[in-house]
Amino acid sequence: MGVLGNISFLLYGSKNFGKKGFARASATWDNSVMERRLDGKVVMVTGANQGLGFETSQELARRGATLYMVCRNPQRGEEAVQKVRQASGNQDVHLQVCDVSSLASIDSLIREWEAANRPLHVLINNAGILVHEFQPSADGYESCFATSTLGPFALTRGLGPLLRRSGPPARVVFVSSGGMYTSPLEVRHVSNEDLRTGKYDGMVAYSRDKRRQVALAERFAELWGPEGVGVYSMHPGWATTEGVKKSIPGFYNFYRDSFRDVAQGADTIVWLALQVTLQDDASALQPGGFYLDRAPQTKHLRMAGTQYGKQHVDELWAALERMCVDKVKPAVVTPA
Numbered sequence: 001m002g003v004l005g006n007i008s009f010l011l012y013g014s015k016n017f018g019k020k021g022f023a024r025a026s027a028t029w030d031n032s033v034m035e036r037r038l039d040g041k042v043v044m045v046t047g048a049n050q051g052l053g054f055e056t057s058q059e060l061a062r063r064g065a066t067l068y069m070v071c072r073n074p075q076r077g078e079e080a081v082q083k084v085r086q087a088s089g090n091q092d093v094h095l096q097v098c099d100v101s102s103l104a105s106i107d108s109l110i111r112e113w114e115a116a117n118r119p120l121h122v123l124i125n126n127a128g129i130l131v132h133e134f135q136p137s138a139d140g141y142e143s144c145f146a147t148s149t150l151g152p153f154a155l156t157r158g159l160g161p162l163l164r165r166s167g168p169p170a171r172v173v174f175v176s177s178g179g180m181y182t183s184p185l186e187v188r189h190v191s192n193e194d195l196r197t198g199k200y201d202g203m204v205a206y207s208r209d210k211r212r213q214v215a216l217a218e219r220f221a222e223l224w225g226p227e228g229v230g231v232y233s234m235h236p237g238w239a240t241t242e243g244v245k246k247s248i249p250g251f252y253n254f255y256r257d258s259f260r261d262v263a264q265g266a267d268t269i270v271w272l273a274l275q276v277t278l279q280d281d282a283s284a285l286q287p288g289g290f291y292l293d294r295a296p297q298t299k300h301l302r303m304a305g306t307q308y309g310k311q312h313v314d315e316l317w318a319a320l321e322r323m324c325v326d327k328v329k330p331a332v333v334t335p336a
């Protein structure tokens, strides 16, 4: 993206992504949906042991969800589960160990859920990383791509039969980022392989994969919407988390006074998840929409040159399917 596009992003972000943007948007909200309960609903949150995933887990557990917190590190995961149980008083909170950047790990999660014939009403693809060196995943892919694009694709596709059987309604949320505004839908270098040589740019990888999540939400929504599975992407805004402090310290320090807190960042994730309690939400929400502060947003900024067509999403989808074939099989469900 050119200089004009970057300026456009920073102007738009400064106005909307921080705590002032949240305050402006929230002034007119009807909060009644936030009073809803999730008793009887099974929810999975990836990247749940800290930051936005942890905050979301707490909020959903407080509302009575049967919650599966997907964490890659068993110890950090167990500590987080205990904290959520304690804070929410909900004992129906479980650790699901899985590294979402590994296809084998995802496949074993899906096999476990298939064998248990467990329902799933809401899947929140929240796990994310922003790193500054080329790190190969367990499958040899660039790690940001493996964590934010390939993993969520494989997990969502694999759990699809359970979501479709458990609904309607069922919901999938991709926690993307406003960073996606700075990237077109990159399909030529679909796994960021071009970043292996030369100077690795973690921001480029991150914004590409966040854009890919938006495109994947669109395609999953088209495919599964008619069966009652609503699929959305969203941007939490700029929220103070350990991940942000560690991965982009310069940006965080410059804008820290305008950052929103973690609860404000998680608000729209929780709000989208709670829509699963409304039978008629399909008409209220935009299928495949990109949400910030409980409202669908434009997917492209002026002068950014990021528009793409359906054929680009087809290419992305086909490439991801090829990577998953024989490695991650969708769950086979037995009738409820």
Ligand SMILES: NC(=O)c1ccc[n+]([C@@H]2O[C@H](COP(=O)([O-])OP(=O)(O)OC[C@H]3O[C@@H](n4cnc5c(N)ncnc54)[C@H](OP(=O)(O)O)[C@@H]3O)[C@@H](O)[C@H]2O)c1
Residues within 6 Å of the ligand: 046, 047, 048, 049, 050, 051, 052, 053, 070, 071, 072, 073, 076, 098, 099, 100, 101, 102, 126, 127, 128, 129, 147, 175, 176, 177, 178, 179, 235, 236, 237, 238, 239, 240, 241, 242, 243, 244, 265
């Ligand atoms: N905070 C913001 O301002 C902001 C803005 C835009 C978008 N986002 C998005 O929001 C999401 C959450 O970000 P955050 O700020 O809360 O970051 P964070 O504090 O770094 O939390 C990220 C979580 O993801 C987990 N994770 C990373 N890789 C994983 C893997 N391979 N398998 C399973 N779990 C994995 C981490 O676990 P470990 O403890 O094991 O590392 C951690 O629990 C990300 O997708 C991020 O891109 C955040």
